[in-house]
Amino acid sequence: MFKGGKSAKSCSTCKESSSACTWTETETETSFDSEEDSYRDYEECSVLDFWDDELSSPPHIGRVAYHSEESFLRCRNTRSLGNDGREISEAIENETKQNIITFEKNLMLEIKSLIAKARTCYHSRLYQDALDQQLHILDLIHSTLGDNEFIDEQLRMQEANVEYEILKIKYELQKECFTVEERRLAKDKAQNGKLNLVNKAVIFYQDELSRLSNGRKINFSNLDKVGYTLYLLHTLGKIHNKKLARYSLASDYYKKALELESEVLAFLEARYEGVSEDHVLEMQKWNRNIQATREKISQIHYITGRFDFALKNISPLESVD
DSSP, rough: OOOTTHHHHOOOOOSTTTTTTTTOOTTTOOOOOOOOOGGGGTTTTOOOGGTTOOOOOOHHHHHHHHHHHHHHHHHHHEEHHHHHHHHHHHHHHHHHHHHHHHHHHHHHHHHHHHHHHHHHHHHOHHHHHHHHHHHHHHHHHHHHHHHHHHHOOOHHHHHHHHHHHHHHHHHHHHHHOOOHHHHHHHHHHHHHHHHHHHHHHHHHHHHHHHHHHHOOOOOOTTTHHHHHHHHHHHHHHHHIISSOOOOHHHHHHHHHHHHHHHHHHHHHHOOOOOHHHHHHHOOOOOOOHHHHHOOOHHHHHTTTTTTHHHHHTTTOOOOOO
């Protein structure tokens, strides 16, 4: 649905389950990707991709000051130069935005690439190589974060991810030397690392969602932004459902996604004049998305024993004439 846009191409206390984040020796990674295929293209996106859509003050600006400080100084010095100065100032600000977006994306792509290589070593049982690479990644993240006022929560999530990977690698390197008690403590430590990662992911995705909406009405003409919003809602729903067993919160996120998907469908139906093959296919796709979200809500009701609500959320797929 949203694959055609620029951003989509370039472009986280419960008593219900104490074992939701159980770690095992064979587990190698934690995924927070949205379950919904329609929104997976947005994994590499960031709120910065939609910065030009009247978003508020720039996030992460402290972290990339060495890219943009000169631009901001030049921008400030041109504010008293009249219309020409304002035009220059706006051009510099736009250039600064692009520098931030480019830096953010390149950094995250580099970190994810390095993590993938380290995991390949882990799968190949090259644990020392994997450890060396993960330690290098951690140094890279720390050197980027520094003491900046604006903390990038995505980097914090990756930091927790790498720390969790390091705990698993150290366990594999040393497990033959462990006593039974040391083995249990090592597993508990890795378990805590995983829980920390999941919590950092929730903070990041919630922060992205908050910055994206910023209290404004959704602009359905920007379908890329809507798509990223749905990606965030589905991902938060998945984390609370599958990783934390916080079923009430998971249901809330899926219900918000369902409401938004229904609004998108209504918007697209109103936009079309007449019926065409493309129109039919697009409506069918959105009806499938809506039905998939209803099924997720139904599954949560089933897990929590609310069978009557589970049945209410399962409805036949609507057809488009």
